[in-house]
Amino acid sequence: MDKPKHHIFVCSSSRLTGEIKGFCAQNEGLEILENFVEEVQDRELDGEVMVTNTGCLGLCSMGPVVMIYPDTIWYGKVTADDVEEIMDALEEGEVVERLAL
Amino acid sequence: MDKPKHHIFVCSSSRLTGEIKGFCAQNEGLEILENFVEEVQDRELDGEVMVTNTGCLGLCSMGPVVMIYPDTIWYGKVTADDVEEIMDALEEGEVVERLAL
Numbered sequence: 001m002d003k004p005k006h007h008i009f010v011c012s013s014s015r016l017t018g019e020i021k022g023f024c025a026q027n028e029g030l031e032i033l034e035n036f037v038e039e040v041q042d043r044e045l046d047g048e049v050m051v052t053n054t055g056c057l058g059l060c061s062m063g064p065v066v067m068i069y070p071d072t073i074w075y076g077k078v079t080a081d082d083v084e085e086i087m088d089a090l091e092e093g094e095v096v097e098r099l100a101l
Numbered sequence: 102m103d104k105p106k107h108h109i110f111v112c113s114s115s116r117l118t119g120e121i122k123g124f125c126a127q128n129e130g131l132e133i134l135e136n137f138v139e140e141v142q143d144r145e146l147d148g149e150v151m152v153t154n155t156g157c158l159g160l161c162s163m164g165p166v167v168m169i170y171p172d173t174i175w176y177g178k179v180t181a182d183d184v185e186e187i188m189d190a191l192e193e194g195e196v197v198e199r200l201a202l
Binding site for chain 2: 001003007009012014050052053054055056057058067069070071072074101
């Protein structure tokens with residue numbers, strides 16, 4: 001089946017127990033996720049870029065964390081305001097160095 | 102920073118709202134996740150293989166879904182019993198064709 005060119009994983013500290021807590025969820029994790037979904041729609045990249053929320057990625061001290069595969073680009077201390085810049089870089093095949101882990 | 106050689110994402114239908122529902126969560130999604138974590142520990146692959154739960158991957162009709170990056174191997178209709186075979190294949194650089202999407 002067709003797979004996206006880029007798959008963006010956003011830590012939202014989604015718990016298996018259903019609790020809504022955790023560092024990334026409390027620090028714009030959900031807003032970051034929403035912004036990625038909106039940016040993908042606005043740029044008409046559906047199909048090409050997929051966005052998924054995740055449970056804890058184990059890098060809480062560097063959170064909120066965003067991972068992009070198969071590029072294997074990891075970003076830390078991301079804010080909701082960084083999403084546009086991350087998407088710009090992704091489209092240009094570049095990395096936002098100041099956020100890269 | 103050091104990144105894992107393989108990152109396994111297991112759909113557990115983790116909801117942002119905290120609800121525990123969804124196709125994969127109801128169909129061994131959590132057991133599949135647990136089995137991956139155990140297999141990684143048993144094979145002493147910590148650091149090399151990372152396992153993360155995700156929210157809905159949008160492929161519910163093919164769930165439970167497992168995705169492995171940066172390999173970009175997608176598996177569908179996975180059962181808890183399939184995990185050992187998937188890990189065997191991963192270690193051998195192979196794909197379990199009967200489950201591949």
